Amino acid sequence: MKKIILLFAILIASCTAPVEEPKGSGYWGAGDGNEKFVNASDDLTEIYSQWVQAHNDQDIEKIISLETDSVTINLSNGDLIKGAEAHSERLSNYFETQNPNWEMFWALPYKGLNYGEEWIIAGQNVTTTNDDGEKTFKQRMIDAQIIEGKLNYIIVYDKMPQKLD
Numbered sequence: 001m002k003k004i005i006l007l008f009a010i011l012i013a014s015c016t017a018p019v020e021e022p023k024g025s026g027y028w029g030a031g032d033g034n035e036k037f038v039n040a041s042d043d044l045t046e047i048y049s050q051w052v053q054a055h056n057d058q059d060i061e062k063i064i065s066l067e068t069d070s071v072t073i074n075l076s077n078g079d080l081i082k083g084a085e086a087h088s089e090r091l092s093n094y095f096e097t098q099n100p101n102w103e104m105f106w107a108l109p110y111k112g113l114n115y116g117e118e119w120i121i122a123g124q125n126v127t128t129t130n131d132d133g134e135k136t137f138k139q140r141m142i143d144a145q146i147i148e149g150k151l152n153y154i155i156v157y158d159k160m161p162q163k164l165d
Helices: 002-014 042-056 060-065 084-098
Strands: 025-028 035-039 067-074 080-082 101-112 118-129 135-147 150-159
Touching: 042 060, 042 101, 042 118, 042 135, 042 150, 060 067, 060 084, 067 084, 080 084
Parallel strands: 067 150
Antiparallel strands: 025 035, 035 101, 067 080, 101 118, 118 135, 135 150
C-alpha cells in the first residue's frame, strides 16, 4: 500500500500545469493588425538610460555607439535624420546651441508577440540653455525600436508643459 501511495504521490508531483501563452495587450494597426505586446526585459531600459546619459554628457561617440549605423530618427518638428553620420552632425549643433539636460521620469520596454520586435517608450523632461543663458523646458516622449542592443528607429514627441494656475 505504501508503494502505491508513493507511486501516486510521484505521479501527481510529476504532473505539470499547462503553461499559458502570454496573451499580450494593445494594438498595432500595421501588418495584419493583430500584434499584441508584453513587457520586455529591463536590459532595454539600461541601453536607453545609457543613451540618455550620453546626451547629458554630450558624448557623441557614446550616443552613436548605442545606435545602429542605419538609425532613423523622426523628430517632433517633422525632420528625419537617417544614419549615424547624419545624427552625429546634428548632435554637434544641438550640443553647441542648446546645452541640453535630459531627466528621465518613466520608461517601459515592450515586445511584440507576433514579430518579436523590441521597443521602449520613455518620458523625460528636457531643459535646454542657449548662448544667452535662456532656459527652455519641454517634456519629451521617445518611442524607440531596439535591435541587437542598439537603437534603430526613434520617434520623438515634444510637448510644452501646461501652465497650472
